[in-house]
Amino acid sequence: MAIVHFSTDQRKHTDLAEVTIEAANVRDLVRQLSELYPSLNAHLVETSSTAVAIDGEIIPDPMLEALTETSEVHLVRPLAGG
Template sequence: MAQVHFSSNQRRLTGGVAQVEVDAATVRELLRKLEEMFPGIGAHLDRTSATAVAIDGDIIPDPMYEAVPADAEVHFITPLAGG
């Protein structure tokens, strides 16, 4: 199963859970399963223009149909604001 890691900001939506294991073939399926586990997180993470997806350290430009290897580490990277 893939290990999904959540940032401290994303943990607000997971009840403080920092990491979960999910069995999913694609990023889209992974998002659906995360939404089942943590209602509301799907809308937060599925902002494809704003949230990047990294699989095993590689940022995926168009991630929805990207395969998720069974032993992958997945991170959803939210944009940072600066000024």
């Protein structure tokens, strides 16, 4: 079961700092999160522009990245600025 850590912005949709999800890969994880937290879906739809960090490493093309029972996942939204 992967542990998903939510950013402060994402917590507005989940009321949780983290959740444990059983998922084989990031695509499955995103699907399950969308089902559990429908209002989070708009953030998750943008996963292509969202960095995914697994166990502290940002994964460039994460959707098929395998998850283990001890994986820690962070969905990091891009920073805006100039």
